Amino acid sequence: MTEVTTLMPATKKAETQANSAARLGLWLTLPAQLLVLFIALFPILMQVYISLTDWSPLDGIPWWRAYELWIGLLNYTDLMADSRFWGALWRTLFVMLVCVPVQFLLGLGLAVLFVDDFRGKRVLYSTLLVPMMVVPAVAGYMFFMLFQSGGPVNDLLSFFTSEPVRIAWLSDPDLALIAVMVADIWQWTPLMFLILLAGMISVPQDQQMAAILLGASWWRRFFTIVLPRMKSIIIIALAIRVIEIFKIFDTLFIMTGGGPGVATETISVYIYKVTQQELIWSYVAAIALAILIVLSVVSVFAIKRMQRGQDG
Amino acid sequence: MSEIALENLGKSFGDFTALADMNLTIANGEFMALLGPSGCGKSTTMNMIAGMLRPSSGTIKFNGLDVVDVPMAKRGVGFVFQNYAIFTHMSVRENLAYGLRAQGVRAGEMTKRVQAFAELLQLEPMLDRPAAGLSVNILQRLAIGRSAILEPAIFLLDEPLSNVDAAFRAVMRSELKSLQGQFGQTMVYVTHDQLEAMTMADRIAVMDHGKLLQVGTPLEIYNNPADTFVARFIGAPGMNILNGRLTQQADTVAVDLPGLGSVALPPALQAAAARLTTPDVLVGFRPEQINAAKAGLTMHVGFVERIGARTIVHMEQGAASAKAVLLSEVETPKARKDWTFAVPDDAIRLLDPVTGQALVGRPN
Amino acid sequence: MTSIQFENVSKSYGGVLAVDQVSFDVPDNAFFCFFGPPLSGKSTILKLILGLETPDSGEIFFDGRPMRDVSSPDRNVAMVFQNLALFPHMTALENVRFPLVERNIDEATIKARVAEVTDKLHMAHILHKPPSQLSGGERQRVAIARALVRDPVAYLMDDPISALDARLREETRVELRRMQQDMAKTLIYVTHDQEEAMSVSDQMLILEEGRVCQIGAPHDLYDAPNSTYVASMLGSPAMNMASAAEVIGALAKTPDINQSTSVVGIRPEHLTVACKDGPGRVTGIEPLGATTILSIEAAGVAWKAALRGQPEHSIGAPVELSVDPGALHCFDAQGKALSAA
Structure with missing residues (x-):
């Protein structure tokens, strides 16, 4: 008993010491933590604030006095009824649903080819990565030239069909979107390829050897060992591209300017036009927040899937 | 088979x-x-x-x-x-069945064989657990x-x-x-x-x-290790191998280990020794075959390593080093003192100092 | 030249006690070994000594000085990590020099100190190579040299040779022991290999789930384990354990066993096996050259006997087991050792 009684205070004292040290640490780092939080959150909070007003830079009052033009959720209800916004959103989703799978399959195919060694691999590898390094604006200009009615794309088609083809790619509302998607696939398949290749290389060699020795064919190995083991990296690659497509802007804007009409107007282009041409900044803030919420949901979903993939 | x-x-x-x-x-x-x-x-x-x-x-x-x-x-x-x-991304069952599935074994047959092997290997309780962890x-x-x-x-x-x-x-x-x-x-x-x-x-x-x-x-x-490498690699610790010189003593051949003393060669090795053209030879003997003795070889004990039931004695003499393994019950030699031990006749092996090959004429 | 003491030290992570009321005293210049299965608290104790963790309660002393407020670098304890943690972009020499260069010591002293250590470790021929070109054993040497060169008050080594070849392990552990004696420094060593632990240490501390089971010289722990746990941790093959009734059934001569004995332990090397009709049957033979390990079934228990030399035995043959009464280890129902039967 005596041993216990003499021991208890020492234990208590030690614990309080440890606790107070921890609390001091918290206080000392608090200013830095607040600063980081402020930097991260300020733009978003400002957006939320502005989006609840009818403020525009033309109103002649500083942004922080925007509460004088308070309109509540009016911007958001407007957004719900804005057919141009919904058109841009659906168009973006359409581009995403076409481009991401195509980029994924092309990237995966290339990764399969490049995972083994062959003659000239390094040269080909560097060449394949070039599109990714081209400045998007330059890529936009390149594809603008390629898809002119007298441009190389039509020349090529003429050569194969042996009759003169004069398709006005960029001014036809249906074809313009195709041209834009071709450009995006050209530019971003290499990134997909790069990520998937890294994932494929990291699939343990002995697992594949073990599967071969158990008599598994190439396809069986690919679907039962390689792909399942790449799950996390595949989800990351897809998530990156999905988010990037929401931001698709520069290449597209140079090629078509969002036109003809609104035929290639994606969310980013729409936001740009509303900001720069119509100067309804508070409305833009509302759109931006809506998109942020959509993307957050997508990211959360992807991360959830990824965690499940790691558990399983 | x-x-x-x-x-x-x-x-x-x-x-x-x-x-x-x-x-x-x-x-x-x-x-x-x-x-x-x-x-x-x-x-x-x-x-x-x-x-x-x-x-x-x-x-x-x-x-x-x-x-x-x-x-x-x-x-x-x-x-x-x-x-x-x-395959850590699969269950234990899927791992077991992988080869059968790859070879197109029918589902019924496959289940039966997986079950049989799971029983044999006592994997049944965890068949449906993920193989990771x-x-x-x-x-x-x-x-x-x-x-x-x-x-x-x-x-x-x-x-x-x-x-x-x-x-x-x-x-x-x-x-x-x-x-x-x-x-x-x-x-x-x-x-x-x-x-x-x-x-x-x-x-x-x-x-x-x-x-x-x-x-x-x-x-x-x-x-009967074939050469010095095998002799040293097999056994824990490996065989002691020391430089020696053959000397004629009366009508038998003995090996003189410089600084340590000399050992008499067993009859079976006499003939093999006689065939050598130079007197230089390597002498091998297992550490666990050494016994403390009044007369024999003497070496300086560096340190003594006791591991449960046995004791390893690390010894040196000039450039030569050797180990002895003794049972813990036996009195162990003192560190930093000289220790005299005997190597039984049938424990001695001779090896060629140039090629490292064992000399034939093994005692058993 | 430092003694290290723990006084009722406890440390828990998220409510789980990793180290539970641990007290011990590492004397000056001792080779002190922590031994236990994974997660028994060995690594936590090292971190506590290093000052990487603070105890929840209890006190740590270096030479009687409490260490609670002494930061990790000021404790001047060197550590060799399990994964060695060599810098891959530096040569072996640069790796060894690193701790000294970091401390702004003058070049002549660095040279002298490095030369002294690298000579002792026989590594002159590998100094110019980067770790990627070194063998496992050579990397080990670099890591140890890097720890030695600082001249710290004590060294900690966390299972530093477990990655080596079996043969190299045997040589390196002897080397380590020699080094420690040459350097005359306190060395605290963690391993999960019982043979290594017994071979190198002056004193061993056996841990189970964060608690101290027994502290003492290796051969004392081997000869007189205070519990079935300690008994089973040391020795290879492990000590045979059976109930008193089973022991009486298996042995030729009924030994005198204390009433309160619940478990009897017999070391494999203390069993004598006679080739005559008896209750035992040989089920396996492992000829190791120096010893022969027999697996024997007797009284429904699987026994291991370690016999010296290469005796003739055949599988399935009946045998008679006997043991010197002095070699019996008796334990009570809680697994605590009883004084000799």
Whole structure:
């Protein structure tokens, strides 16, 4: 008993010491933590604030006095009824649903080819990565030239069909979107390829050897060992591209300017036009927040899937 | 059931010769250990038997048939990887069934065989658990079961115990040995641990620097090592090998160990010694065959290492060093003192100082 | 030249006690070994000594000085990590020099100190190579040299040779022991290999789930384990354990066993095996050359006997087991050792 009684205070004292040290640490780092939080959150909070007003830079009052033009959720209800916004959103989703799978399959195919060694691999590898390094604006200009009615794309088609083809790619509302998607696939398949290749290389060699020795064919190995083991990296690659497509802007804007009409107007282009041409900044803030919420949901979903993939 | 014959097998990578001129026949149902330090060519040999590497020269025959051109998937070889290469993204059941499924075995048959193997390997309770996070002995059983379920004629194991805790290795060794008893396949086991080879193998092939040095049962290799490398590699600690000079004493030959004293040669070695052209010779004797004595060899005791039931005495004398293993009950010599010991006649081995080869005329 | 004491030290992580009321005293210049299975608290104790963790309760002393407020670098304790943690972009020499260069010591002293250590470790021929070109054993040497060169008050080594070949392990542990004696420094060593632990240490501390089981010289722990746990941790093959009734059934001569004995332990090397009709049957033979390990079934228990030399035995043959009464270890129902039966 005596041993216990003499021991208890020492234990208590030690614990309080440890606790107070921890609390001091918290206080000392608090200013830095607040600063980081402020930097991260300020733009978003400002957006939320502005989006609840009818403020525009033309109103002649500083942004922080925007509460004088308070309109509540009016911007958001407007957004719900804005057919141009919904058109841009659906168009973006359409581009995403076409481009991401195509980029994924092309990237995966290339990764399969490049995972083994062959003659000239390094040269080909560097060449394949070039599109990714081209400045998007330059890529936009390149594809603008390629898809002119007298441009190389039509020349090529003429050569194969042996009759003169004069398709006005960029001014036809249906074809313009195709041209834009071709450009995006050209530019971003290499990134997909790069990520998937890294994932494929990291699939343990002995697992594949073990599967071969158990008599598994190439396809069986690919679907039962390689792909399942790449799950996390595949989800990351897809998530990156999905988010990037929401931001698709520069290449597209140079090629078509969002036109003809609104035929290639994606969310980013729409936001740009509303900001720069119509100067309804508070409305833009509302759109931006809506998109942020959509993307957050997508990211959360992807991360959830990824965690499940790691558990399983 | 299969016999493996390696004939003049060789492998080089560029200028580097990983394996040269290996001849070895592994009998049907035999447990053969390929033993040697890292870089000795044992894994290269194994990978060629499995078909992961193509020989640079020579052939590999299974039951007399040349298999060099047979791709690894078709050789019917079970392979257990060093880290087991378990498909951790699958359940235990899916791992076991993988090979059967790949070979298109019908679902009913497959379920039956998986069940039977799960029972045999005591994997039943965890059949539907994910293979990730299982303990290492279960992983070993699963790795063996996954290959064994295809009933391969040949089983290759690549240092499967090297990642296992020392305390657990003994358990895993006996488990592995009993599994081999159950399946009865020809087993080739690669290891750098002489204890693993001694305890499990029917025969051991000792390798070094891409060469096969000796093949024999554990006791043959222990008792009559073919050369200095094998002598030092087998046993814990390995054989003591000291420089000596043959001297004629009356009508017998003895060996003088400079600074230590001299030992009389047993009759069986007299003739072998007589055939030598120079008096220089290497004398080998096992540390555990040494006994304290009034007269014999004397060395300076450096330090004494007591490990449970036995005590290892580290001794030096000039440039020579030797070890003695004594039972703990025996009075141990004092550190930093001279100690005199005797080597029994039949424990002495002679080796050629130039080639390192053992001199024939072994006492037993 | 430092003694290290723990006084009732506890440390828990998220409510789980990793180290539970641990007290011990590492004397000056001792080779002190912590031994236990994974997660028994060995690594936590090292972190506490290093000052990487603060104890929840209890006190740590270096030479009688409490260490609670002494930061990790000021404790001047060197550590060799399990994964060695060598810098891959530096040569072996640069790796060894690193701790001295970091401390702004003058070049002549660095040279002298490095030369002294690298000579002792026989590593002159590998100094110019980067770690990627070194063998496992050579990397080990670099890591140890890097720890030695600082001249710290004590060294900690966390299972530093477990990655080596079996043969190299045997040599390196002797080397380590020699080094420690040459350097005359306190060395605290963690391993999970019982043979290594017994071979190198002056004193061993056996841990189970964060608690101290027994402290003492290796051969004292081996000869007189205070519990079935300690008994089973040391020795290879492990000590045979059976109930009193089973022991009486298996042995030729009924030993005198104390009433309160629940478990009897017999070391494999203390069993004598006679080739005559008896209750035992040989089920396995492992000829190791110097010793022969027999697996024997008797009285429904699997026994291991370690026999000296290469005696003739055959599987399935009946045998008679006997043991010197002085070699029996008796334990009560809680697994605690009883004084000799």
